[in-house]
Structure formats: C-alpha cells, structure tokens
Amino acid sequence: MKAISTTLFSILFAINLQAQLRIEITDPNNKGIEEVLVAVTEINSSKQYLKWTDKNGIIKTSISSPVILSISHLDYKTLIDTISITGNYQYRLSPKNQNLKEVVVTGQYEPESAKNAVYKVRSIGKERFEQQAANDIQTVLSQELNIRFSRDNATGNANFQMQGLSGQYVKVLVDGIPLTGKSGTNNAIDLNQIDINNIERIELVEGPMAVNYGADALAGVINIITKKTNQDKLALGITLHEESVGDNYSFFSEGIHSPSLSVNGKISEHISAMASTRRYSFGGWVGNGSERDREWYPKNQWLHNAKLNYTSEKFDITYSTQKMQEEILNLGPVNNNNPLRDPFSIDESYNANRWMHQIQANFDLGKWNLQSANSFTDYERLSKEFRTNAITQEESLTSENQQDTIFYKDWFSRNTVQGNILQVGNWKVSGQFGAEIQYEQAGGTTLSDGSKDLWNTAFFASTEIEIGESLKIRPGVRYTLNSLFETLPTPALNLKYNISDNLQLRVGYGRGFRAPSIRELYHEFIDANHNILGNANLQPETSHNFNADFNFTISGKQEFNISAFYNDINNMITYFIPQQATAATTYRNLENFRTNGINARWNYTYSNFTSNLGVAYIGRYQRLSDEYQVNEMLYSPEANANLTYNWQNPGINFGLFYKFTGANQAYRETINEENNTIVELQQMDAFHWLDFTLSKAFKHGIQISSGIKNLTNITSIQNNFTGGGAHSGNNTGQTAMAYGRSYFLRINYQFNQ
Known part of the structure; x- marks a missing residue:
C-alpha cells in the first residue's frame, strides 16, 4: 500500500x-x-x-x-x-541587417529569388502600401523612377507613362492575366480601378517582355499579385481610412472615406477561401471651381474580391473574381436666370463596371510543370448628361445624343509547360513552351459602325541556358496571328552574368510588334465638346528595345543599381490634334519615335533605418528635329527618396516619401501673329512631392497610422503646352496635379484564429 x-x-x-x-x-x-x-x-x-x-x-x-x-x-x-x-x-526580436531573398514570378519559369532572375524585377510589397497608407496604386507607383502619372480632368482617370512611353505600351497583369478595360484617348488602363487592399505585392519589369506577354509589353510589365487564401481556420481584417481633401473634410461627404472588410480562411484540408469588399468615397475638391461645379469631381467606388482554392500534392486550382463599380460626377453650376421655371443644372456622370473571372491551375508533372490561366472580363463605361431640378432634385436626360457607351468583352487563355530539358556537368538547360489566345469584342456609341471584334493567337518558346553559377542566357521568340493584320515574329535575348558574388550584369534585347487596337481603329466621339475619330488605315508598329543593368551589393546592407534603356518604335501610333479647331482629332502613324534613359538607385539598411534613393534621366524624341534646327532629344530628370525608421522603444514607424519630377519639354508648331508656322519650346514645369507617415502596432492585431500627404501643397503647375489632349481644350496656363496638403488617419484590425 x-x-x-x-x-x-x-x-x-x-x-x-x-x-x-x-x-x-x-x-x-x-x-x-x-x-x-x-x-x-x-x-x-x-x-x-x-x-x-x-x-x-x-x-x-x-x-x-x-x-x-x-x-x-x-x-x-x-x-x-x-x-x-x-x-x-x-x-x-531585432531585424537582421540584410536584404531578404525576395521571390518573384513575373517572366520566370517558376518562383525564383529576385537576385537569380534573368530579368531585373522590382517588387513592392504590402508593407510599403501600409507605410504610405495608400488608397490606390497611383500613390505607390508615382514614387517610383521612370513612372509618371497624369489626370484626365474630364473623366477622372489616372493615366501613366513608363520609360517615356504611354501606358498602352505597358502590360498590366492581375496574377499574370492581362487586365481589360482601356479608357481615355491614350488607350491605357486606369490603375486606380484596382483594389489596393487586395494586393499582396506589385512586380515591375522595365524593358521588353513581348515574348512572354505580347505586344503591349514594350516598355515593361506591371504584374499585380493579389492576396492568396491562407491556411488559418479564420482570419478577419477590418480597415477604416479617413482623409481630408486639402482643407475639406466632414463625415460621410467631404474628404475621403474608405472602409473595407476581408474574411480569409481554411474550409477543409484541401480547400481555402477568401472574400473582401471595399468602399471608396471621394467628395471632390472645389479648387478653382464652385461649391457644386468642382475642379476635381466626386468619385465613388465599390470593389469586391473573392477567391476559392483547392490544393493537393500534385496540383492546385484557383477560381477568383473581381468586381469593380465606379461613378464619377461632374455637377454643373445652377442656372436660375429664368424666373418662370425652377433653377436647374446640367450634370454629367461617368459610370464604369468591370467583372473579371479567373481560373488558374498548376499541375506537377515531375520534372515539368503545366500552368493554365484563363479569364473572362466584362467591362463597360457609360457617360450621360442630364438635367437636375435644383428644387425637386428630379433628373432627366438632356438628349439621346449626349449618352455615350462603350463595352469590352475579353476571353483569354494562356497555357504553358516548363521544366528541365537536360543537364550535363555544370550546364543546365530548361525551357518554356506556350500557346495563348485572346478574343476581344467591343461596341457602343463611341465606336463607329456598331460592335467590333479582334482576336490574337500566339505561340511562344524560350529556353534558359545556365552555365555554372555565373551565366544565364535566355533566347526566346513569339509569333502571333492577328485577325486584321499580318504579323512578324518577335524574338528576344536576355543575359545575366555574375561578375562576382556581389556584382551582376544583365543585358537584353527585344523586338516588338503591335497591331492597332479596336479603339485606335474605330473610335468615334462627336458631340458639342468633342470631335474624335479613329483611323481604319493605321499600320502596325514595330520596335526594338535594348536595356542593361548593373547591380552591386555590399555586405547585404547596401545595394547599388545602374540601368539604361533605349526604345526605337517605327510607325508609332499617336494621338494627333490638328491646328485647325474645326478639324477632327484622330490617330495616326509617325515614322519614328525613340526614348532612352539612365537610372541609378541606392538602397541602404542600417539597424532600424532603411533608405531607397534614386535618380533618373529620361529622353524623348522630338519629331520636328527632322524639319527644323532643334534638338533631336529632350531630357527630363527625376529623383526619389523613400526613408523609413523604426523607433523601437515606443514601437513607432516613421516614413518619408519624396519624389522630384523634372520639367517635361517638347517642341510644337504654332501659328504666329503674321500667320506663319514657327516652332516653340513648350514646357510643363517641375514639381516636388513629399509624404510623411507614422504608424504604431498594438496588441490584439490593431495598428494605427496617421500622417500628411503632399506636404509641398501642390495643386497645379505651370503648363504652356498647346493642344495637350482631347479633354484639355487649349490646355494653356495651369495643369491640375493634386488637391493640396491633406491629412489622414487609418485603423487596421486583424483577427486570426
């Protein structure tokens, strides 16, 4: 016992x-x-x-x-x-003083570290979005070298350039699938119609990627990687963002109000799902307008996202959908001159809707891998003019001729197989073979002769030859069949050489071919304020691009990068505005256009301090140099500085984001007082942009951010360009750039079970 x-x-x-x-x-x-x-x-x-x-x-x-x-x-x-x-x-824990081996996917056969990738890929993660308290992609990318944004005052769209070329030469992808819904006369995607709260990171590749992604990828690729489903049982995220617009702010109306909600989690052993929704409300900005007829129009967006993923040992498949609804209002001044009738106003609205469905699958075939990406996108935009009774608020259409519509329907499928071909000694050869088909249908009142369609079928192949640890060579070629035009093969050759463990050299050449788009061929927009016509006689563009990149790393704390590019485009399709006010604005082929530039970047990390500094010099060809004694190229400088500091004891992060955008110059033909044609050097002035943010994380998943945007208080800059665009009229004097200094407060709550 x-x-x-x-x-x-x-x-x-x-x-x-x-x-x-x-x-x-x-x-x-x-x-x-x-x-x-x-x-x-x-x-x-x-x-x-x-x-x-x-x-x-x-x-x-x-x-x-x-x-x-x-x-x-x-x-x-x-x-x-x-x-x-x-x-x-x-x-x-204290962070390591080293650059992490970030993994990139754009242009790669499989996920690979940015250091080892044959292309120079820049990755901007969600941490940066949080540091900047960004409400849209423009806020993030406008801080990058070689990227410039402008605003269409008539539609509120954000247009952009990369390497001195407009957005139509940049392929915008969502998880590797092209984004449909081009707008504006420059035929580009409005990046601000994408929900930044649903983005995991943005990968930027500057230079030609036509072999991988087709004709629109001459200047580069912007690949938007969305957030993935996670393996937690449940994750809940809530964000509240409140921001002033200049000095204007009030609950539910003036300023910016952007709440969002996301749910993410694991349903079963193999299935996970996520869903999110976000409301973005911008009250507009009076500026030089009136209380009702504002210089910056009010804008409201609903952005919805959902994803369902099945994963097993040998394959995974994901269905995702993104729904975008946008309304921009141009409210006119009240007319009360007639005492016999109620006062009224003539208002306009611009409504855009995009619904994108994606199915992506990945199959493990041993030494080979099969990937399939498929999508259907339905995009439409409606512009209407209506009369609003100032007393009863009743609305009525002014005229059927003032109601404009356009729609795009896009079916896309891309299938690739990639893997190892052979390995002998220190030689390793891998390859990728793929086929791609895209069918686009468009119609509406702003296209001539009813609906139009266009299809492209492409076959592409590339191989990567890896010799030891030092050299990678990737040749490739793409051939496209177009339903309207004869095409040419687009070859490319890229090389990466490790001069030493810390010094890398990348060089590349790519040939491009771009057929005119439906919009450029058949655009027709004629009313009291517009006279825009497409050109069915346009010819395809061909192009050549060269780029080089040196990257030098010191002890993981410092990284230097110097790169250069050269683009040469034949038969470039451009937007042409005639001198005669009564003549139609249209598209036409130029004989030749070129851009070139050089960039230098320095990234430095020490203890809790991180800095990313850079300068750039970008040149654009002046076509009038063929006829007059003027400079062939005009250059514009840029500089940026993104600085962050982590104050450990109170746990506060500080961020300072600066960008200098140099003057943009061009020669233009004008008519003097004697009715003679002369050449003038015209300019859009330089400007400085500065944001300051601070944030602190608390227990239980709460983070609070606050700060000041546009500390330099920019609203407009001097611009004496004539005929700057379809919606700009004469466009002399001032160009609207921003709505002045603003203040924000953001609260994030993250719950994980």
Whole structure:
C-alpha cells in the first residue's frame, strides 16, 4: 500500500510539474510574428522539441524542468534564453541587417529569388502600401523612377507613362492575366480601378517582355499579385481610412472615406477561401471651381474580391473574381436666370463596371510543370448628361445624343509547360513552351459602325541556358496571328552574368510588334465638346528595345543599381490634334519615335533605418528635329527618396516619401501673329512631392497610422503646352496635379484564429 501511495503521489506531482508555458514573439513594433521557430531543449534530459508560432506570434507548451529556448526566424536575429519556471514570457526580436531573398514570378519559369532572375524585377510589397497608407496604386507607383502619372480632368482617370512611353505600351497583369478595360484617348488602363487592399505585392519589369506577354509589353510589365487564401481556420481584417481633401473634410461627404472588410480562411484540408469588399468615397475638391461645379469631381467606388482554392500534392486550382463599380460626377453650376421655371443644372456622370473571372491551375508533372490561366472580363463605361431640378432634385436626360457607351468583352487563355530539358556537368538547360489566345469584342456609341471584334493567337518558346553559377542566357521568340493584320515574329535575348558574388550584369534585347487596337481603329466621339475619330488605315508598329543593368551589393546592407534603356518604335501610333479647331482629332502613324534613359538607385539598411534613393534621366524624341534646327532629344530628370525608421522603444514607424519630377519639354508648331508656322519650346514645369507617415502596432492585431500627404501643397503647375489632349481644350496656363496638403488617419484590425 505504501508503494502504491508513493507511486500515485509521484504521478500527481509530475502532472503538476507539467505546467503550461506561454511564449509571445513580437517585432520591434510589438506585433506578433508568425512562423517563428522555437526550439525547446530540456536541460535535465536533453530532450528537444520544435514549436512554430501562430499568426499572433504565440506558442503554448508544457515543461517539467528548466529549458533552453532558441528562437529563430529568417528575417530576425536569433535569440537564446534559459527559463526554469512556467508562466508568460514575451520576447522582442531585432531585424537582421540584410536584404531578404525576395521571390518573384513575373517572366520566370517558376518562383525564383529576385537576385537569380534573368530579368531585373522590382517588387513592392504590402508593407510599403501600409507605410504610405495608400488608397490606390497611383500613390505607390508615382514614387517610383521612370513612372509618371497624369489626370484626365474630364473623366477622372489616372493615366501613366513608363520609360517615356504611354501606358498602352505597358502590360498590366492581375496574377499574370492581362487586365481589360482601356479608357481615355491614350488607350491605357486606369490603375486606380484596382483594389489596393487586395494586393499582396506589385512586380515591375522595365524593358521588353513581348515574348512572354505580347505586344503591349514594350516598355515593361506591371504584374499585380493579389492576396492568396491562407491556411488559418479564420482570419478577419477590418480597415477604416479617413482623409481630408486639402482643407475639406466632414463625415460621410467631404474628404475621403474608405472602409473595407476581408474574411480569409481554411474550409477543409484541401480547400481555402477568401472574400473582401471595399468602399471608396471621394467628395471632390472645389479648387478653382464652385461649391457644386468642382475642379476635381466626386468619385465613388465599390470593389469586391473573392477567391476559392483547392490544393493537393500534385496540383492546385484557383477560381477568383473581381468586381469593380465606379461613378464619377461632374455637377454643373445652377442656372436660375429664368424666373418662370425652377433653377436647374446640367450634370454629367461617368459610370464604369468591370467583372473579371479567373481560373488558374498548376499541375506537377515531375520534372515539368503545366500552368493554365484563363479569364473572362466584362467591362463597360457609360457617360450621360442630364438635367437636375435644383428644387425637386428630379433628373432627366438632356438628349439621346449626349449618352455615350462603350463595352469590352475579353476571353483569354494562356497555357504553358516548363521544366528541365537536360543537364550535363555544370550546364543546365530548361525551357518554356506556350500557346495563348485572346478574343476581344467591343461596341457602343463611341465606336463607329456598331460592335467590333479582334482576336490574337500566339505561340511562344524560350529556353534558359545556365552555365555554372555565373551565366544565364535566355533566347526566346513569339509569333502571333492577328485577325486584321499580318504579323512578324518577335524574338528576344536576355543575359545575366555574375561578375562576382556581389556584382551582376544583365543585358537584353527585344523586338516588338503591335497591331492597332479596336479603339485606335474605330473610335468615334462627336458631340458639342468633342470631335474624335479613329483611323481604319493605321499600320502596325514595330520596335526594338535594348536595356542593361548593373547591380552591386555590399555586405547585404547596401545595394547599388545602374540601368539604361533605349526604345526605337517605327510607325508609332499617336494621338494627333490638328491646328485647325474645326478639324477632327484622330490617330495616326509617325515614322519614328525613340526614348532612352539612365537610372541609378541606392538602397541602404542600417539597424532600424532603411533608405531607397534614386535618380533618373529620361529622353524623348522630338519629331520636328527632322524639319527644323532643334534638338533631336529632350531630357527630363527625376529623383526619389523613400526613408523609413523604426523607433523601437515606443514601437513607432516613421516614413518619408519624396519624389522630384523634372520639367517635361517638347517642341510644337504654332501659328504666329503674321500667320506663319514657327516652332516653340513648350514646357510643363517641375514639381516636388513629399509624404510623411507614422504608424504604431498594438496588441490584439490593431495598428494605427496617421500622417500628411503632399506636404509641398501642390495643386497645379505651370503648363504652356498647346493642344495637350482631347479633354484639355487649349490646355494653356495651369495643369491640375493634386488637391493640396491633406491629412489622414487609418485603423487596421486583424483577427486570426
């Protein structure tokens, strides 16, 4: 009996000793770190077991003796501690002073580190979006070198350039699938119609990517990678963003109001799903207008996203959908000159809707991999003019001729197989073979002769030859069949050479071919304020692009990059505005157009401080140099500085984001007082942009951000370009750039089960 009592007592005593230990791992901002490896070693028995922290940075375990904890993570310094009693422990990790091996997918056969990729890929992650408290993609990309944005005052659309070329030469992708819904006379995508809260990162590739992504990828590719479904049982995210527009702000009307909600989680062992919705409300800005007839029009957006993923050992398949609804209102001044009728106003609205469906699948075939990307996009835009009774607020259409519509329906399928071809010694050869088909249908009142359609079928192949650890060579070719035009093959050759462990050289050449788009061929927009016609006699463009890039890394703390590019386009399709006011504005082929430029970037990290500095010099060809004694190229400088600092003790992050955009110059033919044609140098002035932000993370998944945008208080800049665009009229004097200095407050809440 005594032996039994002693045994029971010992068991009970041991059970009591197996008490709970709770460990919380946080970053310098006091935010829990996921997937930290905690090795627990019992001192008495030398037994070791491993634990991973959850989404909140927490592990729970039991110990029966003193233990040694080894806490490690790829991004943070390893921490070792010895504890002898149970309870709650919190450890704050310090970041490593090194550049992480970020993984990129754009243009690669498989996910690969940016350092090893044959193309120079820049990745901008969601951390940067949070640091800038960005409400749209323009806020983020406008801080980058070689990218410039402008605004269409009539429609509120954000137009952009890359490498001195308009957005129609930049392929915009969502998870590798082209985005449909071009707008404006420059035939480009409005990036602000994409929900930035649903983006994991943006990958930028400057230079020709026609072999991989087709004709529109001459200046580069913007690949928007959306957030993926996660493997947690449940994750809930809520964001509230409030921002003034200049000095204007009030709840529910003036200013910017942008709440969002997301739900993400695992449904079963193989199935996970996510859904999100966001409301963006912009109250407009009076500026030089009136209380009702504002210089910046009010805009409202609804942005919805959903994704369903199935993953198994050999394949995974994902269905996703994005729904965008946008309304921009141009409210005219009230007319009360007639005492016999109610006062009224003539108003306009611009409504855009895009519904995009995607199905992507990935199959593991051993040494080979099959990827299939398919999508259907339905985009429409309606512009209407209506009369609003100022007393009753009743609305009525002014005239059927003032109601304009356009729609695009796009079916896209891309299928590729990639993998290893052979390996002999230190030679490794891999390849990719693919086929792509795209069918586009368009119609509406702003296209002549009813609906139109266009299809392209492309076959492409490339191979990557890797010689040891130093050299990669990737030749490739693409051939496209177009339903309207004869086409040419588009070859490309890219090379990456590791001069040393810290010095890399990349060079590339690409030939481009671009057939005129439906909009350029058949655009027809004629009313009291517009006279725009397409040109069915346009010819396809051909182009050549050369680029080079040097990258030098020092001890993981500093990175220097120098790159240069040269674009040469024959038969470039451009938007032509005649000198005669009564003549139609149209599209035409230029004989030749060129851009070139050089960039230098320096990234530096020390302790809790990070800086990204850069300068650029971009030149654009002046076609009048063929006829007059003027410079063949005119250049414009750029500079940027993105600085962040982590103040550890209070856990506050500071961010400073600066961009200098140099003057944009061009020669134009004008008529002088003697009715003679002369050449003048015209200019849009330079400007400086500066944002300041600070943020702090709290326990329980709460983060608060605040700051000032547009500290330099820019509203407009001097611009003496004549005939700057279809909606700009004469466009002399001032060009609207922003709505002045503004202030914001953002609250994020993240719950993970």
